[in-house]
Amino acid sequence: MTGQRRYLVLDDDADVLKAAAFALAGPGVRVDVAPSLDGLEALARGCDAVLLDLNFAVGRRDAGEGLDALARLGAADPALSVVLMTAFGGVALAVETLKRGGVDFILKPWRNEALAEAMDRAAAVTDARRAEAGLDLEAVERRAIMRALEACEGNITRAASLLGLTRPALYRRIERHGL
Structure with missing residues (x-):
């Protein structure tokens, strides 16, 4: 506070x-x-x-x-x-x-x-x-990707599956968000 x-x-x-x-x-x-x-x-x-x-x-x-x-x-x-x-x-x-x-x-x-x-x-x-x-869609997406990667211990294939994305789509989003 x-x-x-x-x-x-x-x-x-x-x-x-x-x-x-x-x-x-x-x-x-x-x-x-x-x-x-x-x-x-x-x-x-x-x-x-x-x-x-x-x-x-x-x-x-x-x-x-x-x-x-x-x-x-x-x-x-x-x-x-x-x-x-x-x-x-x-x-x-x-x-x-x-x-x-x-x-x-x-x-x-x-x-x-x-x-x-x-x-x-x-x-x-x-x-x-x-x-x-106060969060915008970009911030929500970035946080969701970070949580998925954390939960999957960095495994891109599992994180993509968890997020309902293909691996290439997840790679693009990771790059866009600077992760």
């Missing part, structure tokens, strides 16, 4: 916002908090990871607002990782949030270390996604 990490915590409970900000604060970490989903996309811009509560209306336990917000965040920035949290959840809800694009699921109350670790992992996923999104 270079520079400062930026996390966004979204929850309608002011005490939860304070507790999460405290748990996540540290050197090289900036924590922004918001008590509502208003302007969600703008709030999340430039973040490395988001901690998102699943229920925002008093008495609601269906996770509807949180799942809608997860979809909005995914549409605004597909690389951004979201950790979801709730006090009312089980395995089925956790699985559903992961299927819809969440990277982790935390139950309230949490252990501060576990929350910080989940957010660090989520930020690492965001980093990896953003790095891959």
Whole structure:
């Protein structure tokens, strides 16, 4: 990581916002908090990871607002990782949030270390996604050829077969990429 990490915590409970900000604060970490989903996309811009509560209306336990917000965040920035949290959840809800694009699921109350670790992992996923999104086809091809050659211990015939290429085609690509 270079520079400062930026996390966004979204929850309608002011005490939860304070507790999460405290748990996540540290050197090289900036924590922004918001008590509502208003302007969600703008709030999340430039973040490395988001901690998102699943229920925002008093008495609601269906996770509807949180799942809608997860979809909005995914549409605004597909690389951004979201950790979801709730006090009312089980395995089925956790699985559903992961299927819809969440990277982790935390139950309230949490252990501060576990929350910080989940957010660090989520930020690492965001980093990896953003790095891959910046790759062009040439870089992807070069990396695939290098991995195939490594896996085949330099055997051109086996590497070509693994890549679905002929030996001459692989030789041309190796030359083009300076491998």
